[in-house]
Amino acid sequence: MEISFLVYPVIFLASFVLSMAGLGGGLVFAPLFVLIGFGQTPAVASSLLLNALGASTASYVYIRSRLVDFSLSIPLIITSGLAAPVGALVNNMVDQKYFMLVLSLVILAAGLRMLIASGMQPGSINQKHVWSMTRLIQSSLMGLIIGFIGGMLGIGGGVFVVPLLVYFLHVHPKTAAATTAFIVCFSSFAGFFTHAAMEALDWKFLILAGLFSSAGGLLGSRLMSTKLSGNFVKRLFGVILLFLSIYLFYRGILS
Numbered sequence: 001m002e003i004s005f006l007v008y009p010v011i012f013l014a015s016f017v018l019s020m021a022g023l024g025g026g027l028v029f030a031p032l033f034v035l036i037g038f039g040q041t042p043a044v045a046s047s048l049l050l051n052a053l054g055a056s057t058a059s060y061v062y063i064r065s066r067l068v069d070f071s072l073s074i075p076l077i078i079t080s081g082l083a084a085p086v087g088a089l090v091n092n093m094v095d096q097k098y099f100m101l102v103l104s105l106v107i108l109a110a111g112l113r114m115l116i117a118s119g120m121q122p123g124s125i126n127q128k129h130v131w132s133m134t135r136l137i138q139s140s141l142m143g144l145i146i147g148f149i150g151g152m153l154g155i156g157g158g159v160f161v162v163p164l165l166v167y168f169l170h171v172h173p174k175t176a177a178a179t180t181a182f183i184v185c186f187s188s189f190a191g192f193f194t195h196a197a198m199e200a201l202d203w204k205f206l207i208l209a210g211l212f213s214s215a216g217g218l219l220g221s222r223l224m225s226t227k228l229s230g231n232f233v234k235r236l237f238g239v240i241l242l243f244l245s246i247y248l249f250y251r252g253i254l255s
Contacts, residue, residue, distance in 0.1 A: 015054035015216025026051035030154035044154030045195030051156040052188035054217030061221035067178035079143030080187035087151025088194035104248035110159040111241030151191030156184040
């Protein structure tokens with residue numbers, strides 16, 4: 001399949017903007033690859049790999065900036081890493097119509113979250129999480145859910161992790177975004193390797209696309225860690241995600 005070179009700037013832009021929110025580019029990669037003609041499994045697998053690479057470079061910056069809460073991330077990494085391969089296996093059993101429906105709803109939720117979260121004001125970025133058995137169980141359950149959905153849809157799961165950390169575990173938004181990027185690395189790689197074992201992938205495309213995704217994640221995370229959170233850009237991207245979700249719904253369900 002011939003892939004337009006215009007796809008690569010889109011990959012860079014998605015990684016750049018979404019890394020600032022701790023989401024990774026999977027929210028754009030998965031639907032983009034479906035729309036340009038990838039099969040369902042290659043689209044999800046490619047999305048997970050690029051998502052993992054973008055999140056990895058972002059995590060490097062966040063770790064150096066001391067924004068990642070490692071104690072918080074460990075149970076989420078373990079449970080999401082276990083659940084992501086299960087989601088990847090389930091993807092093979094889901095009809096594309098239902099796949100597109102769920103994906104459009106998730107992207108809709110992500111767009112709304114970016115619009116709402118863009119107005120949040122920063123507080124202390126050194127806030128650390130205090131564990132209790134209840135919160136350990138909560139975070140483990142979160143990991144299972146986000147790992148499963150991320151592995152099934154190719155989105156990495158960050159769209160669920162950030163609001164859950166902020167609103168249920170009361171983690172500061174900046175720490176939540178950085179920690180989520182770190183968690184998404186592991187869940188995305190776990191889902192990717194499961195998909196890659198089931199179907200051949202276009203490695204020539206993935207290597208070049210991976211460079212663009214990594215560069216976008218690196219630059220976006222540097223902007224978020226050293227300056228403001230890029231609220232205007234995130235609002236704009238939130239609107240784009242809303243329109244993308246509507247188009248996916250139309251393509252998958254109504255067409």
